[in-house]
Amino acid sequence: MPEPERLVAGDAVRVAFVSDSMPERNGVGAYYADLIGQLDPEEFAPTFVCPGGAASGGFHFPLPGDSTQHVFVPSPREFKRIMKRLKPQAVVVATPGPYGMLGVRWARKLGVRLIVGFHTDYAGVTDLYQRSLLRVFSRGYFRVVDRLMFRYADHVLANSAQMIELAKKMGAGKVSRIGTLLPGPVLNAPRVPPREGFGQVLFAGRLAMEKRLHTVLEAAERLPDIRFVIAGDGPLKTRIEDAASRLPNLRYVGWLSRPALLEQLDAADALVLPSELESFGNVALEAMGRGRIAVVTDTCGIVNWPGLAEHMVVFGLETPLWHVLEQIGDWPKQRRLELSEAACSAARELNRSSLAQWRELLAPR
Numbered sequence: 001m002p003e004p005e006r007l008v009a010g011d012a013v014r015v016a017f018v019s020d021s022m023p024e025r026n027g028v029g030a031y032y033a034d035l036i037g038q039l040d041p042e043e044f045a046p047t048f049v050c051p052g053g054a055a056s057g058g059f060h061f062p063l064p065g066d067s068t069q070h071v072f073v074p075s076p077r078e079f080k081r082i083m084k085r086l087k088p089q090a091v092v093v094a095t096p097g098p099y100g101m102l103g104v105r106w107a108r109k110l111g112v113r114l115i116v117g118f119h120t121d122y123a124g125v126t127d128l129y130q131r132s133l134l135r136v137f138s139r140g141y142f143r144v145v146d147r148l149m150f151r152y153a154d155h156v157l158a159n160s161a162q163m164i165e166l167a168k169k170m171g172a173g174k175v176s177r178i179g180t181l182l183p184g185p186v187l188n189a190p191r192v193p194p195r196e197g198f199g200q201v202l203f204a205g206r207l208a209m210e211k212r213l214h215t216v217l218e219a220a221e222r223l224p225d226i227r228f229v230i231a232g233d234g235p236l237k238t239r240i241e242d243a244a245s246r247l248p249n250l251r252y253v254g255w256l257s258r259p260a261l262l263e264q265l266d267a268a269d270a271l272v273l274p275s276e277l278e279s280f281g282n283v284a285l286e287a288m289g290r291g292r293i294a295v296v297t298d299t300c301g302i303v304n305w306p307g308l309a310e311h312m313v314v315f316g317l318e319t320p321l322w323h324v325l326e327q328i329g330d331w332p333k334q335r336r337l338e339l340s341e342a343a344c345s346a347a348r349e350l351n352r353s354s355l356a357q358w359r360e361l362l363a364p365r
Helices: 027-038 076-086 098-110 122-126 133-152 161-169 184-188 213-222 237-246 258-267 282-289 321-330 333-362
Strands: 013-018 044-049 059-063 066-073 090-093 113-118 155-158 175-177 200-204 227-231 250-254 270-273 293-297 313-315
Touching: 013 027, 013 076, 013 098, 027 044, 027 184, 027 333, 044 076, 066 098, 076 098, 090 098, 098 113, 098 133, 113 133, 113 161, 155 161, 161 175, 184 258, 184 282, 200 213, 200 258, 213 227, 213 237, 213 321, 227 258, 237 250, 258 282, 270 282, 270 321, 282 293, 282 333, 293 321, 293 333, 313 321
Parallel strands: 013 044, 013 090, 090 113, 113 155, 155 175, 200 227, 200 270, 227 250, 270 293, 293 313
Antiparallel strands: 059 066
């Protein structure tokens, strides 16, 4: 990431994007990495203040119950040094963790615009897990911090109607819906045309309970003629590895870098996201951007965008994933090809409109 010292010259708008997520490690980190990559450097001078980005120092510890994820606590002294040197004209806070809280503090301290991205209902995710003291504490923490951030925000951004309503209930003033951008490689790499057949399915994401991975394993068992690839990391990793060892048509490839994920998207005929709770579902948009069929549950936030939903395969939680995939396999090949092309166009149009919206939001007032 660029050093703050190199971003203060000229008339470009200085923006600090503050996140507790590492760049490209999860959906939120990837979202802002993609946004920064597409902002015109003559108009904007962005810095990603996050673990693995402009910030350094501090410490981290494993997230209780999921050692594959960490909570990063930045050095307040280092954070202060960065913000004073950067002198941002706007601060965008993406997450309600230690980094996000410091971002809110420094936006107020510097007297600059504060934009809060409400991308994930973290408190809602905790409801899916067993009742425990940790669950109660986590839910309480996120609700308190979300309300505090919304109280001080000049503008709150969410990616679905449900998230907008939730933000308003928690005290947000000005709230807008914001679209999602595609990674540069998804947009710019030579396209691999969709195949006429239907033989490979990809799941990519966190290996956790809310993703309903058991439906992917069930589909692999019932559809032996289709190859299934699972990419990601998380608390269900061992279960996925065990299934891959006994099912010849299932391959587990672990967590993938963005270039490696792009290769898997191009190799697949469809991307499945059978989640019980998904604020948006960036990987489904990336699959569409590469001309692949996105198969998602109606509980994913991405289906709240009509321009995208009409070019996806959307199904309810009560419908078995294997049944949906079996139906797609029986479609005439022309129907699959037409859906793939329409999905690609829709995803790229959303990228254009979302980038234009961000440029307007970040422009000086």
